[in-house]
Amino acid sequence: MAGNSNTSVSTPLSVIIIGCGRVAEKHLKAISKLKGLELKAVVDVNPDSAKRLLGSVKGFADTKFYNDYKQAIDEVKPSIVSVTVPSGLHFQIAKYAMEHGCNLLLEKPMTMSVSEAREIFELSKKTGLKIAMGHIYRYLPIVGLVREDIAEGKYGKVTHGTIYVRWGHDEAYYSSAAWRGTWKSDGGALMNQTIHAIDLLVWLMGSEPEEASAMIARRLRNIEAEDLGMAVLRLENGSLAQIEGTTATIPSKHTAEFSVFCEKGQLSMGLDSGKPHISVYGIKPDGKTKKLNGYYIRKQFKTGGLFSYKCALNPHLGIYKDLFESISENRNPIADAYAGFSSVDTLLGIYKSAKEGHPVKLPLSDDFNSVDMTGFFD
Ligand SMILES: NC(=O)c1ccc[n+]([C@@H]2O[C@H](COP(=O)([O-])OP(=O)(O)OC[C@H]3O[C@@H](n4cnc5c(N)ncnc54)[C@H](O)[C@@H]3O)[C@@H](O)[C@H]2O)c1
Structure with a gap:
């Protein structure tokens, strides 16, 4: 597996955000306030969206940008992938990220079909990787x-x-x-x-x-x-x-x-x-x-x-903290x-x-x- 599902965490966990639109700003603000997390890259098919996102919070302007999520996951090998793309893309990205050893902060809805949601849930049980849902x-x-x-x-x-x-x-x-x-x-x-x-x-x-x-x-x-x-x-x-x-x-x-x-x-x-x-x-x-x-x-x-x-004011702060702790304590997140x-x-x-x-x-x-x-x- 390329990513990392640490059970004991002493260094900050690496994060990439895939999808740089409206909700991603809440994610970035939360990451910026938590010591245990380090943003390594952002991904978007539209470079302007990435630029806008990175400019919205101080200190992130030089963050690495990818336009292909598979390349970003393969190269960065992050501990956490934050999936903030349109809902119809959640399944394929969540599946690829978990198959490459990444924990997820997955925006709601998990997927657009029952069979896909079951597959992601089963994958998390099988791998022990954590999924924190964006259920604010x-x-x-x-x-x-x-x-x-x-x-x-x-x-x-x-x-x-x-x-x-x-x-x-x-x-x-x-x-x-x-x-x-x-x-x-x-x-x-x-x-x-x-x-x-x-x-x-x-x-x-x-x-x-x-x-x-x-x-x-x-x-x-x-x-x-x-x-x-x-x-x-x-x-x-x-x-x-x-x-x-x-x-x-x-x-x-x-x-x-x-x-x-x-x-x-x-x-x-x-x-x-x-x-x-x-x-x-x-x-x-x-x-x-x-x-x-x-x-x-x-x-x-x-x-x-x-x-x-x-x-x-920003429930994503709680979601990221909970995900961080659930990885280090090897327990399920609150919205799992x-x-x-x-x-x-x-x-x-x-x-x-x-x-x-x-x-x-x-x-x-x-x-x-x-x-x-x-x-x-x-
Ligand atoms: N938990 C919450 O409170 C909350 C709030 C708003 C939205 N959401 C969820 O977040 C998701 C995104 O919503 P939004 O309003 O931010 O959407 P948005 O359209 O503002 O942003 C989506 C971004 O994903 C990018 N994108 C599209 N295809 C991509 C791909 N293949 N690879 C990489 N990037 C790609 C788009 O260019 C865009 O910048 C949705 O699933 C939505 O339901 C959750």
Whole structure:
């Protein structure tokens, strides 16, 4: 193997970023703030994008540039490959990188089909290489602590959960790159803007999806895929999860809201135009309701210090730190390869249900690919 899957880390881990577009800037900012990582090269088919990216953060202007990802992996032999290309290219690059011994920071969605996601997940199990998914919501402060308490039964039975992701994008966003909003390379509002929120909701609720019912629509945007999707999942523990994901809302008002309801407590948290908010309530043994925000804020500060709060502004900081530690401690990252596979399976189950007009069982028994949705709105 050309790369390196160190289990004990004393020198900085080498990183290359493949794809120098919008999200890559968040990656570069995170790498620039972490001592354990060293950016060795960037890759893009467009040299201007690489130049723009490297100019966006101080100190990276002289970083080596490649236009061919295979050459970059073969020559640099990095410990970590960050995959930030259009979603339809994730599978081929992730596979090549792992076959050459590299750990991955893989942007969401893991792949565009269930069989490809399964292959990447199996490859990571077989090789022991780590995959940290770009599922930013798992890295927001307090979320992990509340999840642990739900899992330990502190709040009793989970009844249901809801999310909405109203992440408005206008025509200029969709026409900024040919892959956006296409079934082959992106999918619509659910596959791009909502998949990591679905992942968070299911993770918080602590059970696996077993059935999906969904409808999708194209209301405002001139794209191939949906700009609005609504779905209901039934989880194995009997709870229900309700999902709304859309880009057909006002672009300057991005909001994402997560709520989980339990027998003895409830959590609501979200981002409103970039501002995080949270409210957690529990029922005390005497039956009175108690607001628990202060308890979780103090607990988070004790365990993660200021760093965990910085992740609210750039969750990729938390993802890179977690990936670094998961490699050195030989453990799974918080948003691991299974999260990548499972969220693709759920999302494609949602698309399949919308296409066929009836509920579908999860995990999907046959392969389903986002391109199987081609022509849905024709
Ligand atoms: N986790 C998050 O919060 C988050 C946010 C935004 C985007 N994303 C994901 O990141 C990925 C990229 O999204 P984006 O908005 O940055 O896209 P983008 O179009 O802005 O950037 C993609 C870049 O990849 C380059 N590219 C295309 N083909 C390539 C190839 N074969 N080799 C090397 N480079 C190539 C393009 O030239 C472009 O510069 C998508 O999968 C998206 O879903 C994740």
